[in-house]
Amino acid sequence: MTLLISNPTLPVDQARLPLSLETRLQDLILYRCAIDVQQPGSDLAQLFEENPILPGVILREGDRYVGMLSRRRFLEILSRRYGLELFLNRSLDLLYDHAQTEVLVLPGQMKVVEAMQPSLARSPELLYEPIVVHSEDEPEKLLDVHHLLLIQTRIHEMTTRLLHEQTQSRILQTEKMASLGEMVA
Numbered sequence: 001m002t003l004l005i006s007n008p009t010l011p012v013d014q015a016r017l018p019l020s021l022e023t024r025l026q027d028l029i030l031y032r033c034a035i036d037v038q039q040p041g042s043d044l045a046q047l048f049e050e051n052p053i054l055p056g057v058i059l060r061e062g063d064r065y066v067g068m069l070s071r072r073r074f075l076e077i078l079s080r081r082y083g084l085e086l087f088l089n090r091s092l093d094l095l096y097d098h099a100q101t102e103v104l105v106l107p108g109q110m111k112v113v114e115a116m117q118p119s120l121a122r123s124p125e126l127l128y129e130p131i132v133v134h135s136e137d138e139p140e141k142l143l144d145v146h147h148l149l150l151i152q153t154r155i156h157e158m159t160t161r162l163l164h165e166q167t168q169s170r171i172l173q174t175e176k177m178a179s180l181g182e183m184v185a
Contacts, residue, residue, distance in 0.1 A: 019155050025115055025133045026108030030141035034058040037066050037093040055130040055144040065140050068103045070129050108135035116152050
């Protein structure tokens with residue numbers, strides 16, 4: 001049973017996201033796509049083929065969260081010698097056990113600027129693995145690390161611009177006060 005909760009192929013319009021230092025992970029564009037671990041690997045291959053920007057899937061056993069399998073890891077395992085024969089027609093739980101990938105799970109309430117540290121602290125081979133975002137009231141969702149990095153960059157640019165404007169304003173105020181002091185003297 002494949003469960004596709006939302007259409008992950010919608011274009012990402014990052015310019016429309018309201019961003020600030022308070023922006024949380026749950027405010028970002030997240031992928032809500034899950035598949036049952038008893039499904040064969042061929043179902044996941046078809047899902048990835050139909051959704052080319054999908055970074056991975058949430059693995060579930062019924063309503064229970066099992067883990068996450070990224071597109072990159074899935075294709076890497078299938079491209080190994082005998083990978084297609086071993087995993088394409090067998091259940092995904094076998095492939096997931098073989099993958100043995102650490103999954104980064106972060107709370108949806110976490111701020112983007114706080115999420116960067118654990119995301120970048122992962123080992124180099126896991127750096128671009130999607131992040132699982134967990135909220136108390138919703139099923140787990142996936143965050144593409146590329147999207148997180150782009151949003152963090154935009155927040156950094158906004159903050160830098162704001163600090164520059166404040167500094168310029170203070171310099172102008174100081175110059176006005178100095179001029180006023182000279183006139184009074």
